Amino acid sequence: MEEFEPRIIAFLCHWCTYTGADLAGTTRQQYPPNIRIIHMMCSGAVDSIYVLKALIDGADGVLIGGCHPGDCHYQTGNYKARRRVAILKEILNQIGFTEERIWLRWISASEGKLFADTVTQMVEELKKLGPNPLQKLWVA
């Protein structure tokens, strides 16, 4: 049987993590190709709608990347994202859907290596978790 390859949807902020991902590319960092990046202006613009939609439609993991606390281009977007993710994780915990599929990470524009390492690590962890059970459910 083919090895399970998780699919990750990543919402990356324009000013930090997206640029960090760019740097990972230009500096030829190697990381697994399991990630589909959606370019956002700010992690604070990631509504839980999109995270949930991705997970319910079968994504194995969702990565939200933003600027480090204190560094948000819009001052406070990442703090708001942090609360939103905390609320979402608590809700998912309570309904028995593992919150470990959602990762929020602060990765700056200069941290290309951290971006590559994060994706590598996330793919490893998701492989341990196995496929998202919602992927095959016809009633979800």
Place this chain on the structure above:
Amino acid sequence: MSKGGILEVKNNDPIETLRVFFRDLLEKEVVEVLLIPKKLPSGDGYCQTLIRDPEMLVDVNPLAPTLPVQSARIISHLTITDPGRKVGAVLKSCEIRAVIELVKFLQVKLDRLILIGVDCMGTYEPSDYAKMSRKKGEGVSITVGLLKGAREGKIESQDGYDLRLACQICEYPNPRNADIAIGLFGYDPQREIFIQLRDQLASELAEKGILAISEEESASRDQVIERLIEERIKRRDEVFDAFRSGTKNLQDFMDALSTCIRCHNCMVACPICYCKECVFRTPTLEHKADQFLRWADRKGGVRMPTDTLLFHLIRLSHMVTSCIGCGLCDSACPNALPVATLFRVIGQRVQGMFDYTPGRSVDEEPPVATFREDELQTESGSF
């Protein structure tokens, strides 16, 4: 600080006595218009009615034990643009708490609003109330029946009809944040009703000869309310425990909501879901035919309409922090899904994360509208 006075009940008729009290408020211009439950001509129930002419106060019942709609939404319509007059609104505790939440979301302005809260015995489903009313005939006997328990705080169901589950587990039988509070607990409503007032209103009502301020409060009132709240919390915890043990894993949770047809009734009934442009009414989550067919290809088949789980999870993530537990979503559900219990159970923990009690104070910022720099930190700096 607040002051109070006793309203002497005439002819053992608390409803008529309160009607006279409200007529005074209108005629002496303490309020210029009054929103108050008034009996429908059919007798099947009550509806909030915006009354200008005191003659229209016939058949009003501020203590009506039904909650057909959440008045917080009405209050939003009445105050979001300046009404230009003093609006008095007779509301139950859950409605006032919803108003407080909507103030924080800039959907209600308190400037010209006088919140008149009533001690609430609980409410019946509108359909149950209609059946009871048809059996018992005209009059206020259903309300009076419930009021018998006010003095001791022991509320009993009548004629085999239970109060709505949300009311059975409500920890807020008496209103807070009201400008005028109609107190029944700890009193014999056949004889007297306690009226609690904000300072300024107390002097106005005294000056206008509507109510003598006595500062006296029944010694047992606090205890009666406390005991009632304790009982409600006990019942609440039973309901919560049952829900939690029945929805331990994702499959059980989905089974509990499996008959959802995504009609959006719960969302429409919800006072907190205020967005004018709701994501469920935009093309954001609309799909083209080929998307549905791709799902069918991948899974072998797909339930239509899709996105029922998504609907509840999005609603939870958007407004569970402000859910005040009025339970109107339950009443609105055509398939009797435990939507209100779901929101209250999950809300308990999510609200607890931020030590937030919705409806408690206009000064507390809703968790989704604020943050603290030093919170939710983990070793890696993120989580």
